[in-house]
Amino acid sequence: MSAITLSNLAWSTPDDRIVFADLHLSFGAERAGLVGRNGVGKTTLLRLIAGALPVQTGKITVTGTIGVLRQTVQLKADETVADLFGARDALALLRRAEQGAAGIEELGEADWTLEDRIAAALGRVGLDATADTPLSALSGGQRTRASLAGVVFTEPDFLLLDEPTNNLDRAGRDAVIALLAGWRAGAIVVSHDRDLLETMDAIVEMTTLGATRYGGNWSRYRERKALELAAAERDLAEAERQVAEVARGAQETAERKARKDGAGKRKGAKGDMPRILIGARKDRAEDTGGENRRLAERRGAQVAEAAAAARARVETVKPFSVALAPTGLPANRTVLEIHDVTAGHVPGRPILSDLSLAISGPERVAVTGPNGSGKTTLLALVTGxxxxxxGxxxxxxDIAMLDQRVSLLDPTASIRDNFVRLNGERDENACRAALARFMFRADAALQIVSTLSGGQILRAGLACVLGGRKPPSxxxxxxxTNHLDIDSIEAVEAGLRAYDGALLVVSHDEAFLEAIGIARRVRLTLPGPHS
Known part of the structure; x- marks a missing residue:
């Protein structure tokens, strides 16, 4: 039976920063979603299982075959879809056989069903391509789908997939989700795509405390996690109550002793008590006081340890909510009007033709459509x-745009300096208060943008754009949401829900669009063959 077992697994970066430690996990013929904040080691764990990284501490046992999604970042000029299937030589043999140029031994080795099976695998991911299609002719999303088809083609016992729906349009996402929904072997999937995670049999959450398995899909995980966190928070509240109670008891004991000692001294000063008795009482008082102090210290250490353990269980970020200044945008004011626009980047080849669109008041509009349909072109028109x-x-x-790179931020400057540059009218106190609302408190506001994670950069961009005296309309x-972990996505969603201006959003993430209250969708289609 196929299985992957991790025993006492640990990993540290070259500068000795511990990424994770003491991981004990096992995977069988199931679809397991691997979730957690950026930086907790999800991709590193996949690479260790795949053998792309050497194990530092612990042991990984793999029974069965593994298929890893290849990320085709750099392409060779002559690469085709066949290369993703490892079928270049086998297809070349078929071509020679078709031309009558193959020897008798070669004919015996020919796989006459190969092309049909490749076509079937491409069909499983909804890709209209053939084995001979050059990879350079495919978009990034199409190459991802072709790579996934190449992995499942070998029918491995385990799929290892790292963000398989990133950069895919809706059709591509749906195809990947459908493929995994029907996958009956093992799969370990790193993803922040909540629609995809709904198809999982189990969710494994990685945190700085380790890894925890939850049976069921994303919704089930969220239910269990909410109950778990509520219980942990109750335990923490009880532990902190006991800490306060012990501290209060120690204070009361000290005050009683002080009063008693004071009374004894006053009585002794009157001469009513023999000197030897005074000395004996003093010795007993010191012995009793010392014992009480040691008992209090032991009890204090116990409850402090219990409180620390309870805090460790609550490895949480405080719920992200933010109050923003109003935009003052009237409900009936037209903020954007596009009338019969035709545009493109290459003369004679329009990407958008006769497009019209109007946004009035605080409308929330999503622009959707397949890759290549002109969504980014539309945004470039709006921003000038x-x-x-x-047309x-x-x-x-007044408008502001946050692209995937959040290019309005200077990567060499701090979050605070970026805020001041973009909101010159705000004083230092207002700047710090605005950044704190987006969870950049105290020294966190002084971080250089280039050192931030993707989720932090987007949150910093939102803080600088929405935290001014008057946010853009x-x-x-x-x-x-591309490349963000789910905690970061939910933080961004919370910030956008607090914004009362108009939104124009390009996204394939349906859960995100629903969470921020999109009320209208504009769907673009691919340019026709005439263009």
Whole structure:
């Protein structure tokens, strides 16, 4: 029976920063979603299981075969889909056989069903391509789907997938989700895609405290996690109550002793008590006081240890909520008007044709459509980075845009300095207060942007854009959830729910769009063959 077992597994970075320690996990013929904040070691764990990294401490036992999703970042000029299937030589043999150029021995080795099986695998991920299709002719999302088809083609006992739906359009995401929903072997999937995680048989959460398995899909995990956190918080409250009680008892005991000692001294001073008795009482008082102090110290240490253990169980970030200044945007004011616009990047090849769109008041509008349909082109028109060939674009409000790289931030400057640059009218106290609302308190506000994680950078961008005296009336977001962990996504969602201006959002993340209250969708289609 196929299985993956991790025993006492630990991993540290070259500078000795502990990523995780003492992991004990096992995986069978199940689909397991691996979740956790950026930096807790999810990708490192997959690479260790795949053998791409050497084990430092502990042991990994793999029974069965493993298929790893290949990330095709750099392409060779002659690479085709067949290379993702490891079928270049086998297809070359078929071509020679078809041309009558293959020897008798080669004909015996030919796999005559290969092309049909490759076509079937590509169909499973909803990709219209053939084995001979050059990889350079595919978009990034299409290459991801082709790579996944190549992995499942070998029918491994385990799939190891790291963010398989990143950069995919809705159709691509749906195809990957459908494939995994029907997968009956093992799969370990690192993902922040909540729709995909709903198809899992188990969720394994990695935190700085270790890894915990939860049976069931994402919704079931969230229910269990909420109950677990509530119980841990109750335990912490009780532990902190006992700490306070012990401290109060120690104080009362000390005060009683002080009163008693004072009374004894006063009586002795009157001469009513023999000197030898005074000395004996003093010795007893010191002995009793010392014993009481030691008992109090032991009890204090016990309850402090219990409180520390309770705090360790509550490895949480405080719920992210933020109060923003109002934009003052009237409900009937038109903030954006696009009228019969045709535009593109190459003359004679329009990406958008005769497009019209209007946003009034605090509307929340999502722009959706397959990769290549012009979503980013539309945002470039709105922000003035691209001029329309025909038609008109009128922006009648102050706007701000957060792209995937949050390029409005200077990566060499601190979060605080970026805020001051973008909100010159705010004094230091207002700056610090605004950043604190987005969880950049005290020295955290002085972090250099280039040192932040993806989720922190987007949160810093939101703080700088929305934390001013008057936020922009129209906020534009381009795939804001790509490469963010789920905690960061939920923090961004909370910030956007508090914003009362208009939103124009490009995203394929349906859970995110629902969470931020999208009320209208504009779906773009691929340009026709004439373009």
């Amino acid at each position: 980075q691209l001029k329309p060939w025909t 008109a674009v009128r922006v009648a409000a 129209l906020l534009i977001l381009d795939e804001p």
